[in-house]
Amino acid sequence: MASSSLLGVLLVVSLVVAALAAGNLNQNFDITWGDGRAKILNNGQLLTLSLDKASGSGFQSKNEYLFGKIDMQIKLVAGNSAGTVTAYYLSSQGPTHDEIDFEFLGNVSGQPYTLHTNVFSQGKGGREQQFRLWFDPTSDFHTYSILWNPQRIVFSVDGTPLREFRNMESMGVAFPKNQPMRIYSSLWNADDWATQGGRIKTDWSKAPFTASYRNFNADACVASNGRSSCNSASSWMNQELDATSQRRMQQMQKNYMIYNYCTDTPRFPQGFPKECTVSQ
Ligand SMILES: *[C@@H]1O[C@H](CO)[C@@H](O)[C@H](O)[C@H]1NC(C)=O
Numbered sequence: 432m433a434s435s436s437l438l439g440v441l442l443v444v445s446l447v448v449a450a451l452a453a454g455n456l457n458q459n460f461d462i463t464w465g466d467g468r469a470k471i472l473n474n475g476q477l478l479t480l481s482l483d484k485a486s487g488s489g490f491q492s493k494n495e496y497l498f499g500k501i502d503m504q505i506k507l508v509a510g511n512s513a514g515t516v517t518a519y520y521l522s523s524q525g526p527t528h529d530e531i532d533f534e535f536l537g538n539v540s541g542q543p544y545t546l547h548t549n550v551f552s553q554g555k556g557g558r559e560q561q562f563r564l565w566f567d568p569t570s571d572f573h574t575y576s577i578l579w580n581p582q583r584i585v586f587s588v589d590g591t592p593l594r595e596f597r598n599m600e601s602m603g604v605a606f607p608k609n610q611p612m613r614i615y616s617s618l619w620n621a622d623d624w625a626t627q628g629g630r631i632k633t634d635w636s637k638a639p640f641t642a643s644y645r646n647f648n649a650d651a652c653v654a655s656n657g658r659s660s661c662n663s664a665s666s667w668m669n670q671e672l673d674a675t676s677q678r679r680m681q682q683m684q685k686n687y688m689i690y691n692y693c694t695d696t697p698r699f700p701q702g703f704p705k706e707c708t709v710s711q
Contacts, residue, residue: 454646460490460614468639477645480618482508482515483638489617492649496521497611497659499651500667502576505535507544508640509569512537514622514633517642519575521612527554529607531584533575535568536625537640544568545689548586550596552605558704560594561690562683572645580668581608592672592680593687597709604706611654618642 457475465488468481480488501521508515515537522530530551535544546562566573566589578585584607586594598606618640622633652661661668672680684691692698693707 454648456644456647459494459647459649460492462488462490464489464617477643479641479643480517480616481639481641482618482620483640484635487617487619489615489619492614495611495613495654496649496651497654498580498661498668499649500576500578500670501614501651502574502646502648503644504572504574504646505568506572506643507535507568508537508618508642511540511634511637512544512569512640513539513626513631514620515618515640516621516625517616517618519614519616521577521579521614523607523610523612529553529610529612530556531577531579531607531612533586536621538626539631546588546593548594550584550607552607555605557692558596558706559690559692560688562593562687563689564588565687572643574646578667578670579607580670582669583671585672591683592676593683595672595680596706599706599709602705602709604704611659616644
């Protein structure tokens, strides 16, 4: 009796420890720049980045990942965030790097943020799709997720898929699948292009600008020394969008997509990139 209840307590304790480790930002990330402007607070439960006229700030994951399902909750710069960019992305290193990007372009008070997405494979990007959000991303935390497996990359917001980049190697389009990536995030000034094409500048009287992060969760393969901890039995490894999710994504794109490189005719006078022939 006594020993079985002790066992029960130990089990609960170890489950709690596992849960804390999963979300603990201290254990998963290093602050990389910003000279004190980035902070990990509340025993690793909260991370804040800030930007002022002198500098922005940023962090990166301790681990490199090769495939995974990665969630982060982010609360973006509130008020007049024009000129600021909060970037949250996965990237490998080197000239032929792979990259999966979320970027949040600020705006003047009351005007909507732009959610910018891109995918680089073997150093080639230029695959921008942009969205409006259907909520105020500054008033609360929302979950931004990347599903990355050998067949597809899916960008989701609060569990709703917005974009899918499929593996189209069979059509000669490189797909990110050999280079481990780290997670990076930064808050920086990009008022030469970010807001309304660069016409609106950062209002430094409103600085410091702050973005917050919490509830990081990576169900992912950690890569180290060329080896991956991958468990190919993980459910997300073969995950695809079922018919309902496909319809949902199409509906979201219809309602909220504001830019798609695959429909930007003037940009591609010689014809669209190959992957655009499959609906992107
Ligand atoms: C900012 O607001 C304007 C006006 O609503 C809009 O045209 C623009 O796309 C918004 N976002 C950015 C990043 O400029």
